[in-house]
Amino acid sequence: MDAITDNIPALLHGIGTTCLLTILGYAFSLVFGTLLAVCRVSPIPPLRWAATVYVEIFRNMPMLSLLVLLAFGMPDAGLLLPLFWTGVLALVLSGSAFVCETVRSGINTVPIGHAEAARSIGLGFFGVLRFVVLPQAFRTMVQPLVNIFIGTVIGSSLCAAVAVPELTYQTQAINNQYAQAVLMFLFVGAVYLCLAFAGGLVGWLLERRLSPTRLLNRHTTRIGAGA
């Protein structure tokens, strides 16, 4: 247990860095991935092609290769990014490809008639997406997006390979001194489990809130109360 109790500051710092990596990586993935999905369903062919190429590259490339490529390849191209931001960048590049496909498939679940109806009342391309398609699509995307969140949490551990001082990196460093691999990795496994589980919980709550029956119930109750 010494290995853990003696190194609580380092481990907390590691957990903090992991959380920061995850949050930044996931947030940017959501934004960038949604934009990509918009490109993929847009009526402009070059945008569609560019987004497709992007997705096929970054969805099919192992995170670790991407990380090492960014960490050691970019400086040779003249761009020396701090290692932490290299980690965030890799998570975003990879995560946004998955978010894009999730959002796109979510959009495709909305019947085309809804979009046509929205357009017929005068909404433009973005208006249709913003007010009609995306709110409906989001409901079906909750669980896949939670999966991507968990993937981001777990994927952040790969940043240890390029010396981002996150949880796995700190654990490896501590283990090198204490020779307590089983204990340390049990501990780290539990921490990752908690982080991923918390994400899953949020997803579950969101899904419940957004479920059509619940929305309907709330609506009927309100009508009932008003009557």
Added chain:
Amino acid sequence: MNPSTRPSRRALLGAAALLPVGAALAACSSSGSDAPAIGGSGGSDGGGGSNVGSDYDEIIAGGPVADDATVSGSEWAQGIKEAGKLKRGGTTTGQIFSLKDPSTGKVTGFDAGITQLLAQYILGKDSTEKIDYLDTTVETRETMLQNGTVDVVVATYSITAPRMEKVNFAGPYYSSGAAIQVRSDDDSITSVDDLKGKKITTESASTGYDAIMKHVPDAQDSDIQQFAENDQCIAALKQKRVDAYVLDQSILLSNAVADDSLKVVGEPFTKDPYGIGLSKDHEDSLDFVNGFLQKIYDDGTWAKLWKATIGQVVEGDTPAPPTIGDTAATE
């Protein structure tokens, strides 16, 4: 908005567009790894592709073989003899110490030599093929010894007090020391004191971190970047992510030999004994392996092996072998 898709045409276009981008990425990656491939440094002949002297095989073949009584006197050694294989934990990607030539499958180096000599000592002549080289990492070494996945760990395995609680160490068979590597055009760092406030890299599986924390004045955790591979540490140094690279002197020297843009400054500032890791379940193995080491120390095989491996990059005379049981690291 048109959510319906025409996948076949798009997929085709996507695939076509992917080709040049993939090629560009590949080009990018190759330029990213212009760190020296040290395996080829010593063997400019290309055939061997290894960094060991040409008499390496001869030295191994000339090593001692234990008589039957010695082997049967140790339950551990007898077990290995009956199995007909020595299972060694370590790495086959370590410069100078244990490097596998991908074209021949041959593993050479100082640690590899010690392993091959030990296999020959137990199993008899022509036993260098009877070794299972299993990969162990810093995370797995102790556990793999404890559960018997490997018989020995010979892997630049530094003897430290926490590790001695879990496994036995025969030896030390080599006493190493951490040194400093900098870029050739950097004259600001000449000793460990000059590392104060500098960014430093080291291999994550080494004792470099400890050496830095103990010897560099006011060393900060956040100033140290640990990478898994030597090549990555070199890249970080050359790309100016860090100002210095601290690791075992012999590895740094071989980097400097392979790459003009790197140099080693000063003398080693720690003493770091390497031992052969053994399971505590087989207490008899400790005496047996120590007996083996003493034999290769006495008959000069150890010195020849040193000369053919580490001696290829370290200048000066072959040192005297370390004293067995002298496990104290200078901290």
